[in-house]
Structures are given as structure tokens and as C-alpha cells.
Amino acid sequence: MAASSTTNISARPSGRASAFWQRLRSGDDIAYVITLTCALTILAITALLVFELFENSAVPRDKFGWSFLVTSTWDPVAGQFGALPFIYGTVVTSALALLMGIPLGVGAAIFLAELAPTKISNGLTFLIELLAAVPSVIFGLLGIFVLVPALIALEPAIRAVLGWTPAFSGPFYGVSVLSAGVVLSVMIVPFIISISREVILAVPTEQREGALALGATKWETTWDVVIPFARKGIMGSIFLALARSLGETMAVTMVIGNEPKIHESLFAPGYSIAAVIANEFTEATGELYLGALIELGLVLFGLTIIINGLARVLVLSTTKKGAS
Amino acid sequence: MLSLRRKVVNAVMLSLTGVCTFLAVGTLLFILGYLFFHGGTSLTTDFFTKLPTPVGESGGGMANALLGSAKLLLLASCIGIPIGFLGGVYLAEFGGSSFSFVVRYTTDLLNGVPSIVIGIFAYTLIVLPQGHFSTLSGGLALGVMMIPIAIRSSEDFLRAVPVSLREGAMALGASKAKTIVTVVIPAAKAGLITGIMLNLARVAGETAPLLFTSFSNRFWSPGWEQPTAALPVMIYTxxxxxxxxxxxxxxxxxxxxxxxxxxxxxxxxxxxxxxxSALR
Incomplete structure (x- = not known):
């Protein structure tokens, strides 16, 4: 839509500059310029964000180069900084969260979209969306005081079943990579449910009718026809959930144990990128230490941008297909 | 005839999806119940009226943190809502296709940035040059977080206003700006207010970006230049x-x-x- 479509034609002056001022006076173009400025502000803020992260992490980038990402010594006193334990912690906790969150979230989405009557489905979805609004520090609070004691009580049972794997060996003090993974899975499930439900609802009814007419059971229809149709959108919801869990700070910081080492056991404490920034930022002294933490922020930023970008593409491509 | 196996698989899997839903909803009810039980019973009037006591002493409240959170939200609203709202007006009413795509894409990108990274941004922008933590930097961090949500929600609600309303106003001779201000925005009012409320609710619980911007404070924090306590940060500490x-x-x-x-x-x-409901 052209901005000047309603300008008074008879009032149009000849000179270019004076034409501009004339048009500004009409009100339409003032509104255009003001709103355009605000839209440009978004671009400016994002550009400034990237610039600041890049600029302020220059010292460790010059000193360590790419080895920052692959070495695992984090010793602020000696001035040695390697980000691997944090990257490992972030990736492993998020993977655990997805492992538990995907079946739960997709299962609930199927129930809400395919089985529950519309009224009940809308009511339950409302409750689940409220769960998504709970602040992360509250999840952390419950993590410390409810989840950690519960996991300590469950530990013998977990060990009895899975104790033979190295992932569940060694001592368990409650705060651990496992606890962080469980808290994260609870936090991401609402996202998976609400988006997946929407893409499943967008699957055309004819698809279901066709399968049912061929004699498929309700479950076979859902699993073999509806889910494959909504596959990309569900993948998108999972990527969005992943991006959120990678950047999640408070809940993870409170239960992960905050130890910058890589252990193969999930029972052992660990550390994540967001958690180390939260814990050490205020006490970081010197350009190198602070710069290393900001570089971690840059790494986290890069990770979430990539994952979010993939998610958008996937969700967009299904909702468009479903709408047509 | 359905084989027994298919019938069983059908019943088992469908009930499993019910169990998943029950677990998800149950978690929310558990969180609510537990906080009601533990938090509600230990809540006193001191909590709303008194300052925190010195380290280790019992008693006291979080009056300064409540005020601090209110100030941070006010500051964040002053930054986030005007920019987000007007940006949304641009996308819904004026935007051409390619530039709007760039703005929308960037908005989604900014929305996906972890809150702690936004905290670093506010830190490098205000705390680092000034050399001290401040309410101002915390408000900026929360304000930046509000912009992307404000822009997308206002765009969505303005777009939901039927084109016929716009055409009616223009047919009566109103300019585009006048149409937007007197017809489109009032029609979308309920949605716009909802968007702002949900936005505020989201940033009110943010802790991570405040840890090293507004920091914390055990006393009142007059003005905008001093560190201030905030409710979420107090919960954490x-x-x-x-x-x-x-x-x-x-x-x-x-x-x-x-x-x-x-x-x-x-x-x-x-x-x-x-x-x-009429607009949706």
C-alpha cells in the first residue's frame, strides 16, 4: 500500500524538497516517518546487540582464537579460558529435556487435538499456556526444594534399572545435569504442546476421513496419516523448545551444581553457558575474564539464532500448507 | 474385522496420550498447589511493608524489591511499548513486502535471543561506561525484551481489524493517519491492551538480565542511578x-x-x- 495514496493532488507543489515538506504536513507522511523510525529501531538494536557482543569479546578472541570453543580448562586465576564444559553442559541438558519433553508434549498435543472434545481441549490448552507463563525462577525454586529431594529419593530405583551404564554411575548429591534436564523438560513441554496442537488441528479433515474409510483405527489414522502431515510443524515446535532450553538461565543455574568439568555421568554436577554467565559476571575482573564471559554470550546467541531460524522455516512451511 | 492386536494398540496408545496431557496439566496444578501451601502460609504483612533485615537475621520483608520491580517495569514499558506498538503499526498499515519481511525476521530473531544475552547487552551499553549498576540499565534490558513481543502482538491485532472498516473511514474522506488513529486502533483496543498485559507479565518474572544490570539492593533505591532490588532476583538470592x-x-x-x-x-x-471475539 502506498503511503501517499490519499494526499491531495491539487496541493502537490513542483520542487522536490518542498514536495516532501508539503506531504509531511498532511499527517499521513508524519505517521509514516514515525512508525518507520520505530521499525528501523528494531534493526538498529539488533545490529547494536551483535556489535557490542563482538566488540567486547575481542580480547579473548584474539588470545585464544577457535581453541576457546574446544578446550576445557576454565581457570580465571591463571587466565585460561576454555568453553567446552559449558557447551557440553548446555547441549546435554537440552538433549535430556528434549528426550523427556518430546514424547510427553507430542502425546498431549495428539490428545488435545484429536481426542478431547473442543471445550475440554480449549480449557486444558489454556491451563498449559499458563504453565508456559510461569517465570523460570519459580521453576528453579521448585527445582531446589522439590525436584532435587525427589530425585534423591528416586536415585536407588534409577540406579537399579540404569546403573550399568556410565551415564548413571558415580555419587549423586541431588544437584546434577540430570536435575537440570528434568526441570528444562517441564519448562519446554508447554511450547511443544501448544504449537504442535495447532499444526495438528490444521491438518485437513479429509486426510483423516480417507484413512478411517480405509479401515484404519483412530490411532493408525493419527500416527500414520495426521502426524506425518504435520511433521514439519511439530519439528518446528521442537526446535523452538530447544532454542528456549539452550538459553534458559535461572532454573538451570539453581539445580545444575555449577562445576566447570565434563563428567560422563548424568548424576554428576555440571555447568551451562547461561549459568556461568549468571554466576560469574558480577565478579569477573579484568578485560580477559569479562571478555571470555561475553564471548560465551556470543556463542549462546549464535546457537539460538541458528536453531530459531530453522524452527521458523519449519513452522511457516506447514502452517502455509495446512491453510491452503 | 479388526485384529485384536490393532484394537489393543489403538486403546493403549490413545490412553497414553491422555496420560501425557494429565502429566502436563498436573504439573501446573502441582506448582500452584505447592506454592499456595508453602508461600501462602508463610506470607505476612511484613513482607509488603518492611525492608530486608541484615544478613542472617530473621524477619523483615521485601517492600523495596516490590517497588524496585514496579520501577523497572515502568521504565521497560516506556522503552518497549511505544517502539513496539508504533513498529507494529508500521508493519500492519504501511509496510511494503520486502522491508517488512526484514523487520519481521529481525523481530523474531531478537525475540529468540536468550534473556541473559540481553542482560549482557544492557551491561555493555550502560553499566560498563558508567561504572556502576543501576535501575536504568535493568529497565533498558527489560525494555529491549518487550519490543519484539509488542511489535508482533500489535501487528497481529491491527491486521485482524476488517479492511471494510478502513475503507469506510477513507470513503468518508479521512486521511490514512486519521483512519488509523480514530478507527483501526480503537477497533483493536482490547487486543492491544491484552498484548501489553501479557508482555508485562512475561518480563515481570525475568531474573537473568537483572543480575548484572540492576543488581540488587538491601535498601530503598531512590532515583534511577542506583542498583535496585527486584522480586525475581530476591527469590533467586x-x-x-x-x-x-x-x-x-x-x-x-x-x-x-x-x-x-x-x-x-x-x-x-x-x-x-x-x-x-468479534474480531478474531
Whole structure:
């Protein structure tokens, strides 16, 4: 839509500059310029964000180069900084969260979209969306005081079943990579449910009718026809959930144990990128230490941008297909 | 005839999806119940009226943190809402296709940035040059977080206004700006207010970007240049402290914060379903 479509034609002056001022006076173009400025502000803020992260992490980038990402010594006193334990912690906790969150979230989405009557489905979805609004520090609070004691009580049972794997060996003090993974899975499930439900609802009814007419059971229809149709959108919801869990700070910081080492056991404490920034930022002294933490922020930023970008593409491509 | 196996698989899998739903909804009810039980019972009037006591002493409240959170939200609204709202007006009413795509894409990108990274941004922008923590930097961090949500929600609600309303106003001779201000925005009012409320509810619980911008403060924080306490940060510091009384207060603060966030959410959604149903 052209901005000047309603300008008074008879009032149009000849000179270019004076034409501009004339048009500004009409009100339409003032509104255009003001709103355009605000839209440009978004671009400016994002550009400034990237610039600041890049600029302020220059010292460790010059000193360590790419080895920052692959070495695992984090010793602020000696001035040695390697980000691997944090990257490992972030990736492993998020993977655990997805492992538990995907079946739960997709299962609930199927129930809400395919089985529950519309009224009940809308009511339950409302409750689940409220769960998504709970602040992360509250999840952390419950993590410390409810989840950690519960996991300590469950530990013998977990060990009895899975104790033979190295992932569940060694001592368990409650705060651990496992606890962080469980808290994260609870936090991401609402996202998976609400988006997946929407893409499943967008699957055309004819698809279901066709399968049912061929004699498929309700479950076979859902699993073999509806889910494959909504596959990309569900993948998108999972990527969005992943991006959120990678950047999640408070809940993870409170239960992960905050130890910058890589252990193969999930029972052992660990550390994540967001958690180390939260814990050490205020006490970081010197350009190198602070710069290393900001570089971690840059790494986290890069990770979430990539994952979010993939998610958008996937969700967009299904909702468009479903709408047509 | 269906084989028995297919019937069993059907029944088992369908009930499993019900179990998943039950687990998800049960978690919310558990969180609510537990916070009601632990936080509600330990909540006292001191919590709302008194300052925190010196380290290790019991008693005291979080009056300064409540005011601090209010100030931070006010500052964040002053930054986030005008930019987000007007940006949304641009996308809904003026935007061409390619530039709008760039703005939308960037908005989504900014929305996906972890809150702690936004905290670093506010830190490098204000705290680092000034050399001290301040309410101002915390407000900026929260304000930047509000922009992307404000822009997308206002665009969506303005777009939901039927084109016929715009055409009617223009046919009566109103300019485009006048049409937007007197017809489109009033028609989308309920939705726009809902968007702002949900936005505020989201940033009210943000902790990570405040840790090294507004920091914390055990006293009142006059003006905008000093560090200030905020409710979510207090929950964090009190929860990981070794003192039993602080842990009790962390529960009270958690209860107050959760009630605040959930009340705003429920009110906003009710407002939308009642007034905005004609537009959806």
C-alpha cells in the first residue's frame, strides 16, 4: 500500500524538497516517518546487540582464537579460558529435556487435538499456556526444594534399572545435569504442546476421513496419516523448545551444581553457558575474564539464532500448507 | 474385522496420550498447589511493608524489591511499548513486502535471543561506561525484551481489524493517519491492551538480565542511578542462601510473583475472549 495514496493532488507543489515538506504536513507522511523510525529501531538494536557482543569479546578472541570453543580448562586465576564444559553442559541438558519433553508434549498435543472434545481441549490448552507463563525462577525454586529431594529419593530405583551404564554411575548429591534436564523438560513441554496442537488441528479433515474409510483405527489414522502431515510443524515446535532450553538461565543455574568439568555421568554436577554467565559476571575482573564471559554470550546467541531460524522455516512451511 | 492386536494398540496408545496431557496439566496444578501451601502460609504483612533485615537475621520483608520491580517495569514499558506498538503499526498499515519481511525476521530473531544475552547487552551499553549498576540499565534490558513481543502482538491485532472498516473511514474522506488513529486502533483496543498485559507479565518474572544490570539492593533505591532490588532476583538470592528464614521468604516472594503473573495472564485472556471475539 502506498503511503501517499490519499494526499491531495491539487496541493502537490513542483520542487522536490518542498514536495516532501508539503506531504509531511498532511499527517499521513508524519505517521509514516514515525512508525518507520520505530521499525528501523528494531534493526538498529539488533545490529547494536551483535556489535557490542563482538566488540567486547575481542580480547579473548584474539588470545585464544577457535581453541576457546574446544578446550576445557576454565581457570580465571591463571587466565585460561576454555568453553567446552559449558557447551557440553548446555547441549546435554537440552538433549535430556528434549528426550523427556518430546514424547510427553507430542502425546498431549495428539490428545488435545484429536481426542478431547473442543471445550475440554480449549480449557486444558489454556491451563498449559499458563504453565508456559510461569517465570523460570519459580521453576528453579521448585527445582531446589522439590525436584532435587525427589530425585534423591528416586536415585536407588534409577540406579537399579540404569546403573550399568556410565551415564548413571558415580555419587549423586541431588544437584546434577540430570536435575537440570528434568526441570528444562517441564519448562519446554508447554511450547511443544501448544504449537504442535495447532499444526495438528490444521491438518485437513479429509486426510483423516480417507484413512478411517480405509479401515484404519483412530490411532493408525493419527500416527500414520495426521502426524506425518504435520511433521514439519511439530519439528518446528521442537526446535523452538530447544532454542528456549539452550538459553534458559535461572532454573538451570539453581539445580545444575555449577562445576566447570565434563563428567560422563548424568548424576554428576555440571555447568551451562547461561549459568556461568549468571554466576560469574558480577565478579569477573579484568578485560580477559569479562571478555571470555561475553564471548560465551556470543556463542549462546549464535546457537539460538541458528536453531530459531530453522524452527521458523519449519513452522511457516506447514502452517502455509495446512491453510491452503 | 479388526485384529485384536490393532484394537489393543489403538486403546493403549490413545490412553497414553491422555496420560501425557494429565502429566502436563498436573504439573501446573502441582506448582500452584505447592506454592499456595508453602508461600501462602508463610506470607505476612511484613513482607509488603518492611525492608530486608541484615544478613542472617530473621524477619523483615521485601517492600523495596516490590517497588524496585514496579520501577523497572515502568521504565521497560516506556522503552518497549511505544517502539513496539508504533513498529507494529508500521508493519500492519504501511509496510511494503520486502522491508517488512526484514523487520519481521529481525523481530523474531531478537525475540529468540536468550534473556541473559540481553542482560549482557544492557551491561555493555550502560553499566560498563558508567561504572556502576543501576535501575536504568535493568529497565533498558527489560525494555529491549518487550519490543519484539509488542511489535508482533500489535501487528497481529491491527491486521485482524476488517479492511471494510478502513475503507469506510477513507470513503468518508479521512486521511490514512486519521483512519488509523480514530478507527483501526480503537477497533483493536482490547487486543492491544491484552498484548501489553501479557508482555508485562512475561518480563515481570525475568531474573537473568537483572543480575548484572540492576543488581540488587538491601535498601530503598531512590532515583534511577542506583542498583535496585527486584522480586525475581530476591527469590533467586534467598532460595540459594543457607538461612531457613530467607528460604521461607523466597517461597512468599515466589507465591506473590506467580499470583501476579497468573492473574495478569488470566485477566488478559478473559478480556480478549469477551471483547475481541468479534474480531478474531
Amino acid at each position: 534467598y532460595a540459594i542462601s543457607p538461612y531457613a528464614d530467607w528460604k521461607r521468604q523466597a517461597w512468599s516472594a515466589g507465591f506473590v510473583l506467580l499470583m501476579l503473573v497468573l492473574t495478569i495472564n488470566i485477566c488478559a485472556r478473559m478480556l480478549l475472549s469477551k471483547r475481541g
